Amino acid sequence: MLVKEWARLEGLHPQTVWKWCRQGTMPVPVEQTPTGMWLIHDPKYENQPAAPTANGRTVCYARVSSSDQKDDLQRQADRLKAFAINMGVKSPEVVMETGSGMNDKRRKLNRLLSDPTVGTLIVEHRDRLARMNAGLVESALKAQGRRIIVVDDTELDDDLVRDMTEVLTSFCARLYGRRAAKHRAEKALEAMRDERV
Known part of the structure; x- marks a missing residue:
């Protein structure tokens, strides 16, 4: 489970939880991935059925900007699928698309966003969903009881x-x-x- 998600469930601030992870004072087991992301393994929440399957399908969405990045696209899709399986999703669906993150002319993403059976959308970085206004998409989905999980939510630039x-x-x-x-x-x-x- 991601730090932000566990913090929300426990009523804590995410910064506090990250601090506990770094200090090794977490009350539940944690692990740090090779990319530096913290995953929390709280038996209280992991023993329950995975939330994404209860709300609908879980779909991993991988995107690159140009067709010469096909190898990157496949690696991104593989990482997302591994993350979803680690999260407890039995058979995650993977959707791969090539297109600019600057416009809304992405057929596959539009289809996923308009499909009410998709309960959880997993992306590697926020800019893989959209270069601009990704927060608006996230808010709209949240209002429908759906969610977006960003695997690596660290900001690369100022x-x-x-x-x-x-x-x-x-x-x-x-x-x-x-x-x-x-x-x-x-x-x-x-x-x-x-x-x-």
């Missing part, structure tokens, strides 16, 4: 830099086309950093 990069990439994609968008966004950020110096 929030402000990440948001600025996403906005610049989106604008550049509209102005210059998708191919040049990332390059132009990087140039714009580089120019902003040079201005500060």
